[in-house]
C-alpha cells in the first residue's frame with residue numbers, strides 16, 4: 023500500500039496544502055502523476071507531489087493520523103505529466119512568487135491536462151459544437167442572457183466553447199432560444215507555407231545577430247526602433263541555434279500577433295513549428311502540447327503561457343515587445359514570462375533575447391548597468407524617416423470645426439488626403455465600447471456597476487451597458503436609476519463612437535474595428551487584421567491591439583484620437599504605458615516606401631510622455647521617467663510586492679492586514695517600507711472586501727521567506743483569503 027500526497031485545486035489559502043490518500047492498486051504512481059480522488063464528496067483530479075510505501079494497516083494509519091483516509095479512485099497517467107525540469111521550475115516559480123504550487127501547475131498545463139475540480143475532462147473532442155438562435159426573442163431574458171443572444175445574432179453562430187458562461191447558455195437552451203449544431207472537428211492545421219527566400223541582413227542586423235550570439239551574458243536587450251527589422255534578427259539567431267541542435271521558444275505579447283509570427287517561423291523552418299496560445303481549443307492545445315513533449319518540433323511560438331511549453335534542450339528564448347504588460351499574468355501566481363524565461367535559461371544555459379522599440383524601464387536600466395547585454399537596431403530598414411507628427415491641442419476651440427467635436431480640422435483634412443490617395447489610416451482610441459460613462463443631467467448620478475462601483479460603458483453594437491472590470495451587464499433602458507429622469511448624457515468616447523464619426527464624416531470610406539469586443543468571436547481578430555492588410559478597408563479603428571507589431575505597408579496616417587486615456591490612471595506605470603502606446607502607434611505609419619504621418623490629439627500637449635512619444639525619442643523619455651521614479655522611489659529603483667487580504671467581514675479584513683503591515687515593519691528589514699493598508703482600485707466585489715499593503719524594498723531574498731511564513735500563519739484563518747503579487751504591474 024502507498025501513502026500518496028495530492029494537491030487539489032482550491033482557491034483558498036487554507037487549503038493550500040497536500041491531502042493524504044492511500045493507494046492499493048497496481049498501477050505505477052509517482053510524483054507528477056494525476057489521480058482521481060474524492061474530495062468533499064466530489065470526484066476531482068489531483069496532482070501527486072509525494073509517494074511513500076506504507077507498512078501500517080489502514081486502521082492503524084487512521085488512528086495515528088487522527089482522521090479518515092480515503093483511497094485513490096484511479097491513477098490517470100502512465101507517466102509523469104511534467105518532466106524533471108518543469109517540475110523544478112514549478113517549484114521555483116511557486117517559491118519566487120509566494121504562490122500556491124497548484125496555481126503554478128494550473129498556469130503551466132493546457133486546460134485538458136489540468137488538475138481540475140470537475141471530474142474527468144478528456145480532450146477526446148471529435149466535433150465542434152456551434153450555438154445558433156432557434157427562437158430569436160429577448161422576452162423574459164436577463165441582461166446577461168440578452169448579451170449572449172445579441173452576440174449570436176450578430177455572428178450568425180458561435181462556437182459553444184466561446185460562450186463564457188455555460189450556465190447562461192444552459193438557461194437559453196432550457197428556454198429553447200438557442201440550439202446546437204455539431205460539425206466535424208477540424209484540428210489545428212498549420213498551413214504549409216512555401217519556404218521563403220531569405221532576406222540578406224543589413225549591416226545593423228548582422229552586427230546585432232553576431233553580438234547576441236557572442237555575448238556570454240544570458241539576457242540581451244535588442245532595442246530597435248519600429249520597422250528596424252527585429253523579426254529578421256530573431257529568425258537569424260534561431261537558425262543558428264537550431265543548427266546547433268538546440269530548440270527555440272518564441273513568445274509574442276498577444277494572440278493577435280501569433281499568426282503573423284507563426285507565418286514568419288513556419289516559412290523559415292517549415293513543419294518544425296508548434297503553436298500555443300489561449301485561442302486554441304482544448305483539443306488543439308493538447309495535440310500541440312503532446313507534439314512538443316514528444317520532441318516532434320523544435321520551435322514553439324506562443325503567447326505568455328507558452329513560456330511553460332514542455333520543450334526540452336532550449337537554446338534560445340525570445341520575447342518580442344518585451345515591455346508589454348500581457349507578459350505578466352494578472353491572477354495567481356502573478357508570474358512574469360520574462361522572469362520565468364530567465365529561470366529556464368539558467369537551467370538550459372540558453373540565451374534570452376528581449377526585443378522592443380520601447381523597452382520597459384526595468385529592462386533598459388538592467389541593460390545600462392550591464393546586467394543584460396545590449397544590442398541595437400538604430401535605423402528603419404528602408405532608411406525611411408520616422409513619421410512626421412503633429413500634436414493637436416484639444417482644449418483649443420480653433421483646433422475644431424463644427425463638423426466634428428472628436429476629430430480636429432487637421433485630422434479630418436489629412437484623412438481626406440489618405441482616402442483620395444487610396445492609402446490607409448489607423449485611428450487609435452484606447453477605450454472599447456461607445457462612450458465612457460453615462461450621467462444623469464437631472465441629478466448628476468453616474469451609472470455604475472453594482473458589483474464593483476466602476477462606471478458602466480455604453481456599447482452600441484448590442485445596446486447594453488457593461489462593466490469592463492467584472493463583466494456585469496445591464497439593459498440600456500434610458501432612465502436614471504436614481505431619479506427616473508430621461509435626460510441622460512454620454513460622456514467620453516470609445517471605438518464604436520469613433521467608427522460612427524468616421525461614417526458620418528466619410529460615408530464612402532470602408533471602416534474596420536479591432537478591439538477585444540471584436541475578439542469575442544473566435545478568429546475575428548485574425549480576420550480583421552488580414553482584411554485590413556489585404557486593403558479591404560481604408561480605415562482601421564481600434565484599441566492598443568492595433569498599436570503592436572503589425573506591419574501594414576499601405577498605412578500612411580495614424581491618428582491618436584485621445585492620447586490622454588491612461589495618463590490619468592492611478593498607477594506609477596501610467597506615464598510609461600502611455601508613452602509606449604503612442605510610440606508604438608506612431609510607428610505603424612509609413613513603414614514601406616511611403617512617408618508616414620501621425621496626429622496626436624490631446625488635452626495635455628506639453629506632457630513629456632506625449633511630446634517625446636511624438637518624436638519617438640525613447641532615450642529622452644527614459645531619462646526623464648527614471649528621474650521621476652527615483653524621486654518617488656518606485657521601480658526600477660526599488661522592488662514592490664503587494665499583499666491583499668480578501669474577506670466578507672470588513673473589520674476583520676482591515677484588522678488582519680494592518681497587523682501584517684505592522685509586523686513586517688517591526689522586522690527591521692533594511693531599506694523596507696510598508697505603504698497602506700489601502701483600498702485597491704476594486705475595493706469591494708461580490709460581497710468581499712479587498713485591502714492591500716504595498717511593500718517596497720531593495721533586497722527580495724529575506725522578504726520572500728518572511729512572506730512565506732506570513733502565508734503559512736494565515737492558513738488557520740478560513741474567513742479570509744490572501745494573495746501575494748510580486749512585482750505587481752499596477753499600484
Ligand code: ADP
Nearest residue numbers: 221222223224248249250251252253254403573
Ligand atoms: P520591427 O519588428 O523592428 O518593427 P519588422 O521586423 O516588422 O520591424 O521589419 C520591418 C519591415 O522590414 C518588414 O516588412 C520586413 O519584412 C522588412 N525587412 C526586415 N529585414 C529586412 C532586410 N534585411 N531586407 C529587406 N527587408 C527587411
Ligand code: ZN
Nearest residue numbers: 462465502505
Ligand atoms: Zn438622475
Ligand code: ZN
Nearest residue numbers: 471474489492
Ligand atoms: Zn463590475
